[in-house]
Amino acid sequence: MDTLSRPEIEQVWQWLEGVPDPEIPVISLVDLGIIREVRYEGETLVVVVTPTYSGCPATTVINEDIEAALRAHGVTDLRLERQLSPPWTSDWMSDKARASLRGYGIAPPVEEAGDVAPAGQGKRIWLRQENGPAVSCPHCGSTHTARVSQFGSTPCKASYRCLDCLEPFDYFKCI
Numbered sequence: 001m002d003t004l005s006r007p008e009i010e011q012v013w014q015w016l017e018g019v020p021d022p023e024i025p026v027i028s029l030v031d032l033g034i035i036r037e038v039r040y041e042g043e044t045l046v047v048v049v050t051p052t053y054s055g056c057p058a059t060t061v062i063n064e065d066i067e068a069a070l071r072a073h074g075v076t077d078l079r080l081e082r083q084l085s086p087p088w089t090s091d092w093m094s095d096k097a098r099a100s101l102r103g104y105g106i107a108p109p110v111e112e113a114g115d116v117a118p119a120g121q122g123k124r125i126w127l128r129q130e131n132g133p134a135v136s137c138p139h140c141g142s143t144h145t146a147r148v149s150q151f152g153s154t155p156c157k158a159s160y161r162c163l164d165c166l167e168p169f170d171y172f173k174c175i
Contacts, residue, residue: 007073012038012045019069022061023154024172026104029062033092036083045070048081050088052156090174101172102138107160109174110135135171137162147171 007015016038017030029035029049037048047066051059063080070078090109098108110133135145142164149159152170160171 005074006040006043006045007075009038009040012047012070012075015069015073016047016066019065022058022065024101024104024106026100027093027097029066031094031097031100033094033097034062034088035066041079044077044079045075046079046081048083050083050086052088054084054087056156057154090172105138105169106157107135107138107169107171109172133174135160137165137167138169139167140165 013030013035016035017028019029021027021029021032024032032052034050034052035047036050037046039046039048047070049062049066051062056062059082066080067078093109101108134143135147136143137145137160140162142162144163145160146163147158148161148168151157152159157170157172159168161168
């Protein structure tokens with residue numbers, strides 16, 4: 001890829017917007033907030049990726065999907081960098097991702113009053129809380145819900161049940 005034919009960074013971001021999360025295909029990796037940076041180092045296109053958590057089982061598939069998407073657009077000189085610090089937080093998700101999760105039947109992360117730890121320590125991680133946050137049902141909107149299990153269909157989700165419409169649903173944990 002020579003300098004005259006290499007794609008602009010904005011174009012690369014648009015291509016990456018089309019790469020779905022392998023576990024939740026209704027949101028893109030960009031909207032999930034795990035694509036942290038796209039830049040050139042000389043002729044090499046560098047894409048910086050922060051997994052949702054360091055043990056995420058989908059990391060390999062995500063990297064393969066990014067590479068495949070970019071190579072399909074003619075990018076041959078490519079390097080992916082894994083960045084663990086700062087760690088991913090659900091705050092990095094776009095509003096579009098949150099709306100897509102709801103439409104897909106997954107409750108997006110919520111932050112409720114009192115969900116903030118002392119200054120400089122960041123948010124509490126609900127994975128360790130005995131009682132999770134008040135979560136709205138993505139099917140009917142009711143907040144009359146109950147956590148069934150700390151872990152849902154993937155480790156980053158918890159299982160909930162709506163006590164009004166009785167539908168089960170996953171909640172994407174606030175990390």
